[in-house]
Amino acid sequence: MKSAVERRMEIINVVNRDGKARVEDLAALFNVSSVTIRSDLSFLENSGYVVRSHGAAIPNTGVVAELTVHEKRRHNPDIKTRIGQAAAKLISSGDTIILDSGTTAKENNRII
Structure with a gap:
């Protein structure tokens, strides 16, 4: 039985090689439950x-660190x-404004 780390590395290889991997197929390939595969994914x-x-995984080709x-x-x-x-400068007294979340909006809220 493979460790979780080994299994996850192989899952990455399968997904990258095939372009897509379904949960059921991965569970059968590694002889583990679909719950385990969903946790890995x-x-x-x-x-x-x-x-x-939708029950599968695809490669993350646009990996940008958040x-x-x-x-x-x-x-x-x-x-x-x-x-x-x-x-x-665009806001007048009595205006109602809506701010979204985020660090720029937080700075706007501080200034406004």
């Missing part, structure tokens, strides 16, 4: 190796401040 998706899609919130906060702070200042 969740781990691999969260790690950026695959993308889950910055943490703390990193995003430090990324382009001057631009975020200028955006907030520009937005503040």
Whole structure:
């Protein structure tokens, strides 16, 4: 029986080689339950190796590391401040505004 690490590495190879791998096929290939494969695919998706899609996994060809919130906060702070200042000039007393989530919106909220 393979370790989870070995199985996950082989899953990555299968998905990359075949372009897609179904949960049922992977479960049969590795002689484990579909629950185990879904857990593996969740781990691999969260790690950026695959993308889950309707009972299957496909390669994540556009892997771009997502910055943490703390990193995003430090990324382009001057631009975020200028955006907030520009937005503040467009708002009049009594206006209702809606802000989305994110570090730029948080800076806008601080300035406005």
